[in-house]
Amino acid sequence: MNTDQDGPTFAELGLRPELLQALTTLGYEEPTPIQLEAIPLVIDGRDLLGQAATGTGKTAAFSLPVLQHLEAHRSGRAPVALVLVPTRELAVQVSEAFHRYGKDLGARVLPVYGGAPIVRQLRSLEAGVDVVVATPGRALDLLNRGSLRLDEVATVVLDEADEMLDMGFAEDLEAILDATPEQRQTVLFSATMPRRLDALARRHLRDPARITIAREQAAAGSSPRVRQTAYVVPRAAKPAALGRILDIEAPTAAIVFCRTREEVDTLTETLNGRGYRAEPLHGGMSQEQRDKVMARLRSGTADLLVATDVAARGLDIEQLTHVVNYDVPSAPESYVHRIGRVGRAGREGVAITLAEPREHRQLKTIEKVAGATISVQTVPTVADLRARRLDLTRAALRESLLGDELDRFRVVVETLADEFDLMEVALAAVKLAHEAAGGADDDEEIPQVGFRTDRDAGRGPAGPRGERPARRTPGGPTARLFVGLGREAGIRPGDLVGAITGETGLTGRDIGAIEIHQRFALVEVPEPAANEVISSLKATMIKGRKATVRRDKA
Structure with a gap:
């Protein structure tokens, strides 16, 4: 480990040599705040109730303590740890983390989820595993079959517990927890702490240590890690507005969240018709289709993912730079989860929301819950878009001028210079470069509107705080x-x-x-x-x- 750094190190947390070596090999030098607080508590055997945003390092905060207590190259068949997660994608990611950290310990980790052949999972359980990382539905299925033995489980982890409750897994979680030993250690992590989750924690955790880690705030005078912006857009103009905003923002990769499967399919088709490389992701797709979509996004052959909340849960896309709410989320907690997908590990991110004029109060509620200011702007105009495209053309030409492969074009310029002024030649070249880069003019103006605060579509003046005056239906x-x-x-x-x-x-x-x-x-x-x-x-x-x-x- 790097002993010259000022901050705390993993070695100071009392981790065993095999884990420290794995962390060194992976390039991890300093624990995150959630890891710094949680790891010693979980190693000591305490039950833990942790509230932390996505991307703060929760996986290592529970996987390293579990591996700390694992017998090296253990031969027992029944698992000693069970990790429950909301989605297949998160199950795979957590399993991979356990494998990376526990490689020198010979840790046997099995991801268990629906949409994959159950026979293969049954064989692995029969052969013996140390840690099972499962979605609640498949875990309960295997438990009822008698294939998943939980009598030796020493630690149960509920990761993204609020998501599991939102997805309707409350009864499954209760049944699984009831099947584990009474003296087990229980660790629960969640980005939000709704009342139902607090009730579950009171039933199943014993005198838990409580820690809350807020997403790291930007230093005074610096830009926030996640820039949060809302554009006020009439519903009919949303597809055009989204295209305009994407042109201005030019994201490396983005997720556009929609409410329904139908909206996902329709918007994906619209975006592809406008020249974007968009892929849909929703619960109506098979696991094989979803895997292909994710492979295209990670390989760069697609740069836009249009998805529902349920389908996108648990995804961790390294190159993701933008999250777009095509509609204002009905639950503030959904907004918190969505924007948590960008701005990770020191990277900057952008969260964009398309709000209709009537949705001012919803946006204010989200600001209060998320603890952040959402900057409200109007949709970029045609002039804004043209200026942005010219900026991109200028940047591309400047990069070319700084290169050293221009000599082979010199004869073209010299020949034209005999007939035209050099400025005219340059202007013609810039025009061709601009059009070749997709810089054709977009003449579609999008209505500029604001939130309805003073008057509401002819319903009369607003009362105090923008509320409508009392009236009878x-x-x-x-x-x-x-x-x-x-x-x-x-x-x-x-x-x-x-x-x-x-x-x-x-x-x-x-x-x-x-x-x-x-x-x-x-x-x-x-x-x-x-x-x-x-x-x-x-x-x-x-x-x-x-x-x-x-x-x-x-």
């Missing part, structure tokens, strides 16, 4: 909708009102009677807006959960 037919979440899920009338007004053009005054029952709720909305409300609620989360939404049959 005009008479007219109403539709009663069934929502498959009720008191059991912690649903209150305000949750339904917030979800509907946040995802549609309706206001609280447009919503009629609301009935909350044990397992479902009924809500009245104007008949003309019923279909919009149904499709919007189906595509979003209410209190972190998906709900069945339909017209009430009664």
